[in-house]
Amino acid sequence: MSKHHGVARPAEHTDADTPAGTDAEAARWALRLQRGLDARERAAFEAWLDEDAAHAEALSAMQDTARRLRALSGSRPAAARPARRAWLRRVGLPAAGAAGLAVVAGGGWLAWQGRDDGLGAPWRLATARGEIRPIALPDGSQLVLDTQTQVDVRYGQHGREITVHEGQGWLSVQADPARPLVVHAGGLRIAVVGTQFTVRHTRSGLDAGGVRVAVEAGRVRVRRAQPAWRELVGESGLRDVSLSVGQAYVLDASGRSGVVPAPAPGAIALWREGRLDFEDTPLAQALEEFGRYGVTGAVIKDPAIEAWRVGGSYSLRNLAGFLAALAQQLPLRVEQDATGVFEIRAL
Incomplete structure (x- = not known):
């Protein structure tokens, strides 16, 4: 069979690509609620609740389990805040179930409005096919987006965050120890203070389906994403991998990962040239x-x-x-x- 390159468009990723099961879905929604939902995600959340009354029950159980594990580990929940529970009435949860979830929400686990992490609303940046775009970020950092790249940027008083949905970019990060920059790409979390590096997460071409981080100057810390339930209870058996100049970290499409040699600093991100x-x-x-x-x-x-x-x-x-x-x-x-x-x- 012939293969015609440069014509077919990659399929969009959906939640259907992730492991199925009500419990797994409940864990993902619990984590999203903790981080905060935008309008599109909130609509999807309500649709998920409407599909089956068991969804709200599984979500309540997930939040209650997380609260209990937190208590056992000695950690204290965040200060209570009002929570909107209209969706409980919509799905007809029994009073006991609603009360149980209200306690969890009141303890800061479920925040309909999203948690206050000090970061602003996402700023969407994207390039068209064939476009390479340099961008000056508000803190003086420099970002160069490669072709067909889409990222969200969030800046706040206490942190900086970039999420790479597709494509690749080169970053020269302005040092600010009080506000480390965290980059999310596929299954990786990259933390930096002041450095230069590239991150790639594409559905086609080199390293298709995976993530690659290469350091040009300074150091970065890389960590693989963890299951939602681990993040909910603050437990992680994963360790950061520290990368320096001449090193790269690769997470391939099959899930294998590790440190590999990177090109010389002058040869990193040649697409910029x-x-x-x-x-x-x-x-x-x-x-x-x-x-x-x-x-x-x-x-x-x-x-x-x-x-x-x-x-x-x-x-x-x-x-x-x-x-x-x-x-x-x-x-x-x-x-x-x-x-x-x-x-x-x-x-």
């Missing part, structure tokens, strides 16, 4: 990477050669130059048909 760097990269993946910047019109006619390895540094705007180099590196030929499509075949 309009170049793509490949080292022992599968041919199909290299073409997908070109496709992130524009329609390539390249078709691999022989599936057997998709895994063949390529290397070198190329202009991301010069696919023809890359294809010409392929014929010198590998036993294949590239031909352009009457419609302008490049067909790649083994010799």
Whole structure:
């Protein structure tokens, strides 16, 4: 089967991709409620409650269990605050169940309005296909977004936070020990004070489906995400991994992770200079990477050669130059048909 690169669009990620089960869903919603919901998430939460009365019961049980585990560990709940319980009446919870959840909510576990973490509303930044965009952040930090990248930025008096939903970026972070910057990308949490690094989380191209963090200057701390119930009770068996210059951390699509060598500082994020760097990269993946910047019109006619390895540094705007180099590196030929499509075949 032929593969046409640079045309197909990646599927959107949904909660259906995560493990199923009412308890797992309740844990996720409990954590989201603790962090705060935006209007879209609140609507989804209400729809989830309406699906089945068991959902509200599972949520109540999850919150009660978390409260008890907190108490056993000696931690104290946050100061009580009013909670909106209209949704309890909507789903018809028994009085006992409603009272039990009200105690948890009053203890600060469930906050309909969201917890006050000192950060402002998300500031959405995005780039179109083929666009590379430098951005000056409010604190003097510098952010460069690669093509097809979408991030949320939140700044406040006590912290700074960036969430990478898709794409990759380069960050030069202004040092502020009182307000460390935390970056969330896929299954990783990256904490920094003042440093330069890149983070990548894409659905196609290099490291597709995974996350890669590479340090250009200074140090960063990386931690894998943990199950929602662990975060709810403040328990974690995970440790931070400290990265310095010349090191990268990779979490691949299969869940394997570890520290690997990073390119030299001058060779990190060459896409900022309009170049793509490949080292022992599968041919199909290299073409997908070109496709992130524009329609390539390249078709691999022989599936057997998709895994063949390529290397070198190329202009991301010069696919023809890359294809010409392929014929010198590998036993294949590239031909352009009457419609302008490049067909790649083994010799």
